[in-house]
Amino acid sequence: MAKRKSAADMFDVVIAGGGYVGLSLAVALKQGDESISCAIVDPKPMDQLHNDPRASAIAAAASRMLTQLGVWPKIEAESQPINEMIVTDSKLRDAVRPVFLTFDGEATEGEPFAHMMPNGVMMPALYKAAKKLGVKFFAPGTADTFRTHPDQVELELADGTVLKSRLLVAADGVRSKLRDLAGIRTVNWDYGQSGIVTTVKHERPHNGRAEEHFLPAGPFAILPLPGNRSSLVWTEKTSDADRLVRSDEFTFELELERRFGHHLGTLEVDGPRRAYPLGLKLARDFVNPRFALIGDAAHGIHPIAGQGLNLGFKDVAALAEVVVDARRLGQDPGGLDILERYQRWRRFDTFQMGVVTDVLNRLFSNDNDVLRAFRDFGLGLVDRMPGIKTQFIKEAAGFAGPVPKLLSGEPI
Structure with missing residues (x-):
């Protein structure tokens, strides 16, 4: 049994998880109140952050938050704005894929509703800001484990180090x-699908257009990256996804071309291919005394709407605002009454998005x-109703519902 060794200081907040969500929460807390003492625990060395080959969709509201956190200029310089999005629905063998729904890409005038950004750029930028x-x-x-006391929580690491804090955040x-x-139960089920993630080069420019092709096995999303490159989120039955990831390069690119099409010219895989199992997992509670969940620890949803990471950023903005406001009023940021404000702010919105993505996946992932x-009629109807399309853009941009200050581009 490892010997317990306590860290020298009592922290206000300890965050378990040094990914995008954990790092951005630390930066938001320190910017909101520099007197807040904050620590991050992560099993991976922080100097490996730039090795992530994946890319993420960042909604306009999240980019406003990242601007407030001082990291957006670096990220934006290497990101690709999404200027347009199209939605098709067809069978894999269909020669033509009719476009049923189109969106232009502005949340407000001159502001794209989303950007595609290499993860290897965002993570180091957040880490440097936190340091x-x-x-x-x-x-x-x-x-490894934690114990909650009336006035503090003790987090024990695998090496025996014990960190004490007013609030422990699981990211x-x-x-x-x-x-x-913490004994927090979840609502969860497996879709029997996996998402294949990779990057491709193509001969012709994408002009900032994102594409979502609904195919019988699941959505096939083409998301623009800087240059003639795109990030793919390719949904298949888990057994088929595993087979494709293990296949040789010729077979993989042949199957890719069948789904991608020829509109962007010759294709070439430009990165590792990985498959991630897809399911729905929603925490029944987001908080306990001196304990809060954020990001994927609170909610794992289907990527069909591209909102997973953006939900995590909403958690960050809401929890940071609640904690900083409590500090300014001389209240205990780990008190359950304070954390309940965060839970009321975020739980319904998260469950709502979980239900929406679940229904969409079940509606579209079939033959x-x-x-x-029925769904093609609905998509065509929406395409002819500018008011509904505007609401969809607002939702995709992260501006629907009560929005925390950071997501509105305001400091806490």
Whole structure:
């Protein structure tokens, strides 16, 4: 049994998880109130952050928050604005894929509703900002267990180090160990699908257009990156996805071309291919005394709407605002009454998005001709109703519902 060794200081907030959500929460807290002491625990060394080959869709509201956090200029310089989005619905063997729904890409005039951004750019930018603000890092460091007391929580790491804080935040992913240790139950099920993620080069420019092709096995999303490159989120049955990821390069590119099409010319895979199992997992509660869930630890949803990371950024903006406001009023930021404000702000919105993505996936990931006729009629109807399309853009941009200050581009 490892010997317990306590860290020298009591922290106001300890965050378990040094990904996008954990890092951005630390930066938001320190910018909101520089006297807040904050630590991050992550099992991976922080100097490996630039090695992530994936890309993420950042909604306009999240980009406003990242601007307030001082990291957006660096990120924007290497990101690709989404200027347009089209939606098709067809069978894989169909020679023509009719476009049923189109969106222009502006949330407000001159502001794209989303950007595609390489993860290897965003993570180091957030890490540098956190270091500059004095966030303490325990990385590599693995959270092992924790104990909650009336006035503090003790997080014990695998090496025996004990960190004490007023509030422990679990940002440790969809398989959150701390969520399970806290006894917080989840609503969850497996879709029997996996998302293949990779990057491709293509001969012709995409002009900032994103495409979502609904195919019987699931959505096939083409998301523009800087240059003649696109990020793919390719949904298949899990057994087929595993087979495709393990296949040789010729077979993979042949299957890719069948789904991608020829409108952007010759294709070439330009990065590793990985498959991630897809399911729905929603925490029944987001808080306990001196404990809060954010990001994928609180909610894992289907990527069909591209909102997973943006939901995490909403959590960050809401929790940071609640904690900073409590500090300014001389209240205990780990008190359950304070954390309940965060839960009321975020839980309904998250459950609503979980239901929407679940229904969309079930409606579109099938080969039923009756359902296809019904959904195509609905898509065509929406395409002819500017008011509804505007509301969809507002939702995709992250501006629907009560919006925390950071997501509106305001400081806390």
